[in-house]
Amino acid sequence: MKNAHQPQSSVWLHIGSGSFHRAHQAWYLHRLLAKGDNSWSIALGNIREDGVPLLNALQAQGGKYVLETVTPQGEREYETITSIQKIIAWDNELAALVAQGADPHTRVISFTVTEGGYYLDNQFNLDQQNADIQADLQGGCRTIYGAIGHILARRIALKGGDITLLNCDNLRHNGERFRHGLLQFLALRQQHDISDWVKNHTRSPNTMVDRITPRPSPDVAVRVAQATGFEDRVPVMGEAFIQWVIEDDFIAGRPHLEEAGVEMVESVLPYEEAKIRILNASHSCIAWAGTLTGQRFIDESTRTPSICQMAYDYVTEDVIPSLTPSPLDLARYRDVVLERFSNPHIQDTNQRVAADGFSKIPGFITPTLQECYQRGQTPRATAMLPALFFVFMQQWHLGLLPYEYQDGILDAPAVHALFSSADPVAQFAADEKLFAGLAGDKAFTELMRQSVERVRHWLNDAKRV
Incomplete structure (x- = not known):
């Protein structure tokens, strides 16, 4: 329990509970915790229901899990990652996710989607004919645009304050492309007030992320148990190499990421x-x-x-x-x-x-x-x-x-x-x-x-x- 006089730490909400986030961004935030900087923690949630078993397993482990890394020479290391300090239960309306995103203590919302998850055509405009986009234009929350749209509407209503929206994936110009798609989405929904708020109260830095992170096979859990004694239900593994480059354009504060090895640059x-x-x-x-x-x-x-x-x-x-x-x-x-x-x-x-x-x-x-x-x-x-x-x-x-x-x-x-x-x-x-x-x-x-x-x-x- 936190002391009543201690300031509450800032929250980094990440949408997408897959292996890559847990081997990459969560590792960097964990490095700051390991250095004694506990001013930021991660809340983790999902848009789609298929992540529920993993979220449930993480919840049962208090958000902790083991990361196994391996070099090309076969040298393995094991680290218990502790930066995910809140697991957001999935529900069909994403009510808990929206509430966390609207909370004023949440100052960064990051997300990892596949290239197809942007729903952009070859001119990098929103693919309005896509069934998921169509559903979200009618008020759904199947896509990142629908989810962020719901979050921002609630955040504005609750006066939650400025927020940085941070892409963590392989799309070129990812921050710019997401922002353009989001503004098109809001315009199609006639949500001009939210669109104006996005332009004035959010930032979307471009980023470059890199760490090869395969889907964990069952033998990862076996090695983790042998090496650490922890019967981890959801371990993750990746190569030893890691890199994260971010344009230093955050509107509501950020962790001291450069102290964990992140390259903060003017242009990625x-x-x-x-x-x-x-x-x-x-x-x-x-x-x-x-x-x-x-x-x-x-x-x-x-x-x-x-x-x-x-x-x-x-x-x-x-x-x-x-x-x-x-x-x-x-x-x-x-x-x-x-x-x-x-x-x-x-x-x-x-x-x-x-x-x-x-x-x-x-x-x-x-x-x-x-x-x-x-x-x-x-x-x-x-x-x-x-x-x-x-x-x-x-x-x-x-x-x-x-x-x-x-x-x-x-x-x-x-x-x-x-x-x-x-x-x-x-x-x-x-x-x-x-x-x-x-x-x-x-x-x-x-x-x-x-x-x-x-x-x-x-x-x-x-x-x-």
Whole structure:
């Protein structure tokens, strides 16, 4: 119990109880607690019901859980994370989540959603035709926009004060894109008073986050119990590497994050471009290629020479020229990323990384395609990535993938129709949602034909090895 004379600590509300938050943001806040700074704590909640079992398990453990980290050399460390000090029970109206977000002690609301969870089209405007967005425009709370809209309406009514809305995910320009989507959402709901309040009383810094965090397998709990004696029902594991870069633009105060190793900067642009194009796009390349060759794990796919070479060539031939000059050593970053992917102790699955391709191509890959053409270069190395995805989805269409493909914006009937059409490659290359201004371009379509053939030849050779 807190002493009655002690000031109540500020609350950082995080929406999204998955492994990444608990291995990343919660770890940084825990580091501050470990240094004796208890001025901030985390309240954790979810928008969707599927997180209830995990929240219940965390509640039973008082919010505590063990984080296992492992280096590429197999060195494991265990740390009990204590920064999540309030678990918010899920309910259909998100009443408890809304109440916490409206509480004046809550000064930061952060959230982790997949790329598809932004519901943006290729012009980065809100996809108004999406069923979840439609439901929230009618007053629901299925999406981050619906949830934040409800929270802010209550916060304004209770005079809860200014609030920072902080994205913690891989979308490029994530703070700006979320803010634009939120303001469009509020305008469509005719909530102009809330929209005006958002403009004056909130901030949405861009961020870059990085730590490979696979879905924990059952053996993580076994190792945790052996190492710590704690029978943790919801441990989490990740690689030893961690990075968080945030634009220092908070409106209602913030923790001393820089004392925990967070890089507070004026602009995250060079960091996020390097991370999204070198790490995230290469990750997807390896996952799609590895799946096609019958492999299960990212590390074994990365250690397959022909797959690693595809990712290496993509970065070296197309991405580094696109991002130069950069304050980062891009070649070194490429090599560190590939070393991290080859870590055999992480056991990250191709299934997890292969997900959400219809969001990842426009976000992670198409900008490099466009910039190569703009400087007069044919992006042969980059084109292999969407070509891999094309062959990957053709296998999905035929029911031949070894696992269930997960994609928040998958239009299954449209994809089946594409592969049943007279010219699937041309139709794929003409998709504006995937390829923006390149869609339907004659030279790009021909490049995609060549690249799909290269993938098929590579796959035949790989299967003969």
